Amino acid sequence: MLAIASAVLFFIAFLINAADLSTNSTFSSTNVMLLGLALLALHVAGIGSGWAVRGRRR
Structure with missing residues (x-):
């Protein structure tokens, strides 16, 4: 589950970087x-x- 969440965050970071969006310092890529x-x-x-x-349980 954490790997899926990290993949989503990587994709969001890629979109912020690729679109060259200006965000505040908290949500930078x-x-x-x-x-x-x-x-x-x-x-x-x-x-x-x-x-x-x-x-093992018996």
């Missing part, structure tokens, strides 16, 4: 891209990946 990278790092770390198998 670099900041949106960094948010996407943070979500991607959380996904790779295993946070928000869904169900986890904790061990």
Whole structure:
């Protein structure tokens, strides 16, 4: 789920950069891209990946 959210943020950052939109410093393409990278790092770390198998039950 976090990987999908990061892909959406990367696409928004690409649109801001490609269209050369003037936004405030909070929503600049670099900041949106960094948010996407943070979500991607959380996904790779295993946070928000869904169900986890904790061990064998008998």
